[in-house]
Amino acid sequence: MRRALYGNDVNETVDGQLIVLYDGVCGLCNATVRFILRHDREARFRFAPLQGKGAARLAARHGFDPSDLDTVYLVVDHGGAGERVLARSAAIFAVLRTLGGRWRLVSALGWLPRPLTDAGYRFVASVRYRLFGKLSACPIPRPEWRNRFLTDDTEE
Numbered sequence: 057m058r059r060a061l062y063g064n065d066v067n068e069t070v071d072g073q074l075i076v077l078y079d080g081v082c083g084l085c086n087a088t089v090r091f092i093l094r095h096d097r098e099a100r101f102r103f104a105p106l107q108g109k110g111a112a113r114l115a116a117r118h119g120f121d122p123s124d125l126d127t128v129y130l131v132v133d134h135g136g137a138g139e140r141v142l143a144r145s146a147a148i149f150a151v152l153r154t155l156g157g158r159w160r161l162v163s164a165l166g167w168l169p170r171p172l173t174d175a176g177y178r179f180v181a182s183v184r185y186r187l188f189g190k191l192s193a194c195p196i197p198r199p200e201w202r203n204r205f206l207t208d209d210t211e212e
Contacts (some may be wrong), residue, residue, distance in 0.1 A: 071155050072133030073102065074154065076147070077114065077208065079125040080105025080194030084184040088128075095155045103132075103205050105194045110206035114141075126181040145173035 076092065078085040089103050104110040106122045106129075115122040115130055118141045129145035133139045142150050149166035152159040165173065197205050 064211040072136040072138070073131075074100050075102045075104060075134050076151065077104050077106050077111045077112070077122070077129040079128075080107050081191045082125070082184055083188035084180075085128065086191065086195060087188065092151060092155070093204065095157075095186060099204065100154060101135065103150070103197075103202065107194060108206065126178070130141065144177040145170065148177065149173075 076089065079088055080086070092101055092103075104114075106125055111122045111129075114129075118131075120127075120129065120141065120143070127143050128147050130150055131139065131141045132142060132150070145166070149163045153162035153166075196202075
């Protein structure tokens, strides 16, 4: 295991390669991935569904359970000396900060106490299938985005 899971600093620098691990059959999660892809002008983020082998390898390395589909994870500085994993609201706020612009303003909510922001995250996670649907399989990304996704045979 590398660094502590669920980083604590809301202004934590997120550099290096960034990988978002998400529930591949969740309608909200897939919409969030598409949102990030559209707003990630520097193509900094890569993606892997929690149901895939790449996520399982990262989970084993960092000591989290990839079958916990109620959690989004952000692997920061993947492959670097400072590789670490952020989860739930910490991951969301780090993504928003990294996207910059007006999304950086929304990330200011990260200054709220983590138990409060994670409680909000958990509430949304508990109703996401009812509100946004559950897909029968992980969707195939658009051709122009495919290289941004880890596949089961991609070495993460």
